[in-house]
Amino acid sequence: NRQFRLARRPKGLPERDDFDLVTEPLAEAKDGEVRVAIDYISLDPAMRGWMNAGKSYIKPVGIGEVMRAGAAGTVIDSKHPDFAAGDKVSGNLGVQTHAVFPGDELRKVDTSLADLPVYLGALGMPGMTAYFGTLDVGQLAEGDVVLVSAASGAVGALVGQIAKKKGASRVVGIAGGPEKCRYVVDELGFDGVIDYKNEEINDAVRRECPDGIDLYFDNVGGEILDAALANLRLHARVAICGAISQYNVTGNVGDTGYAPRNYLSLLINRARMEGFIVFDFADRYPEAAREMAAWLSAGELKHREDIVEGFDTFPDTLLKLFTGENFGKLVLAVER
Ligand code: NDP
Numbered sequence: 001n002r003q004f005r006l007a008r009r010p011k012g013l014p015e016r017d018d019f020d021l022v023t024e025p026l027a028e029a030k031d032g033e034v035r036v037a038i039d040y041i042s043l044d045p046a047m048r049g050w051m052n053a054g055k056s057y058i059k060p061v062g063i064g065e066v067m068r069a070g071a072a073g074t075v076i077d078s079k080h081p082d083f084a085a086g087d088k089v090s091g092n093l094g095v096q097t098h099a100v101f102p103g104d105e106l107r108k109v110d111t112s113l114a115d116l117p118v119y120l121g122a123l124g125m126p127g128m129t130a131y132f133g134t135l136d137v138g139q140l141a142e143g144d145v146v147l148v149s150a151a152s153g154a155v156g157a158l159v160g161q162i163a164k165k166k167g168a169s170r171v172v173g174i175a176g177g178p179e180k181c182r183y184v185v186d187e188l189g190f191d192g193v194i195d196y197k198n199e200e201i202n203d204a205v206r207r208e209c210p211d212g213i214d215l216y217f218d219n220v221g222g223e224i225l226d227a228a229l230a231n232l233r234l235h236a237r238v239a240i241c242g243a244i245s246q247y248n249v250t251g252n253v254g255d256t257g258y259a260p261r262n263y264l265s266l267l268i269n270r271a272r273m274e275g276f277i278v279f280d281f282a283d284r285y286p287e288a289a290r291e292m293a294a295w296l297s298a299g300e301l302k303h304r305e306d307i308v309e310g311f312d313t314f315p316d317t318l319l320k321l322f323t324g325e326n327f328g329k330l331v332l333a334v335e336r
Pocket of ligand 1: 044045046125126129150151152153154155156174175176177180219220240241242243244245246276277278279320321322323324325326327328329330
């Protein structure tokens with residue numbers, strides 16, 4: 001079993017030496033456990049936060065521990081009554097090629113409905129994030145104008161599509177570069193797009209949302225959040241899903257992190273800004289998964305996975321999220 005263990009806490013962007021690549025024999029499964037050969041590892045922006053010390057919504061990965069990650073794979077053998085060799089499963093299996101894992105914490109997945117990597121994207125954690133972030137936290141209402149950042153990414157691409165399905169009158173995405181922007185409009189069916197790398201963000205938000213924004217789904221924070229705040233409508237909602245532009249900022253947030261300037265727009269517009277963590281909706285995942293799966297099998301929900309081959313590339317591949325080199329849900333494929 002090969003594993004990436006956290007060797008030290010990164011400063012700024014993670015580096016190769018922040019991890020140790022360790023090889024050790026795979027233990028036998030004890031009662032209630034399942035042995036899994038991991039096929040795909042989910043690479044998520046949140047992993048950067050899990051490497052930091054300090055209080056957060058989840059405890060930090062300890063130094064010397066296997067790096068935390070969602071993953072999907074194939075059961076090798078099982079001492080849990082619900083699993084048998086050959087079953088396809090997903091769970092919090094970590095950045096390793098194999099896992100010995102409690103069966104109670106594994107989920108069986110149906111690969112006749114969608115390929116295994118999709119269970120790390122549209123039918124997995126990012127899908128749940130988009131669904132509950134838009135509908136519950138964002139309180140999407142019929143006729144809303146919706147703006148979403150990181151719009152070509154795992155979460156953002158789904159937010160826009162879900163919003164359209166649930167009655168938004170106009171959905172605008174923000175993405176970096178012409179290729180991603182074309183995809184957002186031509187493939188995902190958004191009504192408008194902003195290329196934040198090549199346009200002045202404030203002018204572009206005003207152009208695309210001339211009557212203001214009812215729901216801003218924020219994946220990036222920073223100046224883009226500020227531009228959205230400046231253009232809210234009465235009773236708007238701002239769903240704080242993530243702030244990827246801030247995750248590699250060094251120093252304490254507040255010292256060097258970006259603080260929004262336009263928050264008084266919340267007061268003027270009697271608007272609401274609310275952060276959320278997808279895990280809080282865990283007891284309702286089945287409800288969302290059913291609806292997402294139905295759309296998916298009807299061909300009504302576009303999804304795109306960016307699959308990078310090679311377990312050993314993990315530290316470099318993770319960085320793609322922060323440079324925008326990933327195009328779709330970033331997944332690491334474990335070679336066999
Ligand atoms: P994506 O697939 O969207 O990949 C990240 C994208 O972020 C990049 O492709 C890039 O797109 C964009 N990006 C990177 N740096 C910047 C920057 N400085 N400014 C603007 N955009 C940038 O990732 P996910 O869909 O997995 O995650 C999106 C967000 O959702 C993250 O903030 C993540 O932490 C959050 N999240 C939150 C959850 C929760 O429970 N609250 C759960 C899951 C995700 P581009 O090329 O367009 O710049």
